[in-house]
Amino acid sequence: MHIDLLRGTEVSLPQQISGTLAQRITSGLLSPGTRLPSVRTLAASLAVSQMTVSKAYAELEKRGHIVCSQGKGCFVAEEVKQPAEGMASWQDGYDDYLPRAQLWRNFDSLKVQYPFHLASIHHELLPLADIGRIMAKLVTEHPELMGTYGNFQGDLELREVMRAHLLDRGIPLHSSELMITSGTQQGIDLVARTFVGPGDTVYMESPSYTGAIDVFAGRGAEIIAVPTDSEGMRVDVLTRMCDRRKPKLIYTLPTFQNPSGVTLSMARRQRLLELARSYRCLIVEDDPFSDLYFRQAPPLPIKALDREGHVVYMKSFSKVIAPGCRIACVAASGDILSRLIAAKSASDLGSPLLTQRAVLPFIARRYDAYAAKLRISLRERMEKAAQLLKQYAPPGVEWAPPEGGLNLWLKLPAAINIRELHGLAEREGVSFLPGEVCQAGDQASPYIRLCYSQMPEAEMVQGLTQFLQLLARQLGSSNRTNDSAS
Numbered sequence: 001m002h003i004d005l006l007r008g009t010e011v012s013l014p015q016q017i018s019g020t021l022a023q024r025i026t027s028g029l030l031s032p033g034t035r036l037p038s039v040r041t042l043a044a045s046l047a048v049s050q051m052t053v054s055k056a057y058a059e060l061e062k063r064g065h066i067v068c069s070q071g072k073g074c075f076v077a078e079e080v081k082q083p084a085e086g087m088a089s090w091q092d093g094y095d096d097y098l099p100r101a102q103l104w105r106n107f108d109s110l111k112v113q114y115p116f117h118l119a120s121i122h123h124e125l126l127p128l129a130d131i132g133r134i135m136a137k138l139v140t141e142h143p144e145l146m147g148t149y150g151n152f153q154g155d156l157e158l159r160e161v162m163r164a165h166l167l168d169r170g171i172p173l174h175s176s177e178l179m180i181t182s183g184t185q186q187g188i189d190l191v192a193r194t195f196v197g198p199g200d201t202v203y204m205e206s207p208s209y210t211g212a213i214d215v216f217a218g219r220g221a222e223i224i225a226v227p228t229d230s231e232g233m234r235v236d237v238l239t240r241m242c243d244r245r246k247p248k249l250i251y252t253l254p255t256f257q258n259p260s261g262v263t264l265s266m267a268r269r270q271r272l273l274e275l276a277r278s279y280r281c282l283i284v285e286d287d288p289f290s291d292l293y294f295r296q297a298p299p300l301p302i303k304a305l306d307r308e309g310h311v312v313y314m315k316s317f318s319k320v321i322a323p324g325c326r327i328a329c330v331a332a333s334g335d336i337l338s339r340l341i342a343a344k345s346a347s348d349l350g351s352p353l354l355t356q357r358a359v360l361p362f363i364a365r366r367y368d369a370y371a372a373k374l375r376i377s378l379r380e381r382m383e384k385a386a387q388l389l390k391q392y393a394p395p396g397v398e399w400a401p402p403e404g405g406l407n408l409w410l411k412l413p414a415a416i417n418i419r420e421l422h423g424l425a426e427r428e429g430v431s432f433l434p435g436e437v438c439q440a441g442d443q444a445s446p447y448i449r450l451c452y453s454q455m456p457e458a459e460m461v462q463g464l465t466q467f468l469q470l471l472a473r474q475l476g477s478s479n480r481t482n483d484s485a486s
């Protein structure tokens, strides 16, 4: 089967393949019941990786165009959902500039009973009642907060609270050097829209946060993955890479990295900043987890070392207090900050004043005591999950207990087909994040991410035990298949 592929465009190869096949199916060129070439055959004939074709087939299956079954292959579905009359004709060919974000896929399975794929804290552990009370009071006593646009840069009182909060964490700034955004996701998007364009080089850890990969890829940037080890990003390797391709921006999660959980050592933080100075580029330091340490506070943020405005620091309050309030703080300086504020105003004219004021008293007065308790609860949760892993994880599964954050990062034996495992687990009501979505590019990954804090403890125990037993069964059956084949 031939498909024309264009390399080096914003449309990824899996999208091009799935888009072409979808058109052939909906137009009737490929009739219901037609068997598609195997992943291996199509990958060989198009000179792409098998992962690329697997992704395209997964997309087609999700859209109901094809049906795949283990061992039999993929077939054009008997009943292909036809778009409404008159719509297919023009919408199909209408150009867009969005990447086919991996992120939305992760949220597609919200209905599962055990959502280990979501990196967040269960609402039982969050201070929602406190924030709710403040919000209710604000709504009745200050309804005018809903009747006005706030400051684009963020409410001045909240910025003052954030200033004190960051100072306690080693970052001395003026409140004029802070901006409030609707979550860090918006902060990343604003940086990307403002400073990254087609052909720019963005370096980031491999693996990294899916949502950031999508945003930078969507700008047409060349994303280069930097290897990591137990001390975080290999800054020595990055230095050599920068010799070949000058960085426009380095995106990093130095503390309890998402997904791997590793923390960048102080020595490497310093070297990374040196590198940014020598290349006159930006570092985006994304820091949602630094308050969630189990034993020892992590090293100072890179922003604490920055005297020349190279670091755009982002601290989310979603993970720790209330994802629904969509509050994050972005610290930057000089013209870089001015340009980000302009982008923020063009994007949404400022974050909602009501939620900014609702989190303000909590962050100002109760946050530190609350975070101390939260750390204890999370550590207990993590230790419980670690105990289950020791008890039920089949041989060959590798992982290290994290020192903070919300995730476990498991390396599975090569015999496990992670896509298949994902499907089987979802049928049992369990979801996890496949490591491949944390890679820029189409590389396969033997890793998966499980978040241990998303459910009440009893459910976490039940779901994780069930998942580990499924994993053991899968491993047993793939080992038996391999034995009989050899």
Ligand SMILES: Cc1ncc(COP(=O)(O)O)c(C=O)c1O
Binding pocket: 119, 182, 183, 184, 185, 186, 209, 211, 253, 258, 286, 288, 316, 317, 318, 319, 323, 326, 327, 328
């Ligand atoms: C590393 C990282 N950065 C940013 C975000 C976005 O968070 P928010 O927009 O809720 O602040 C997330 C959410 O999962 C994340 O894990």
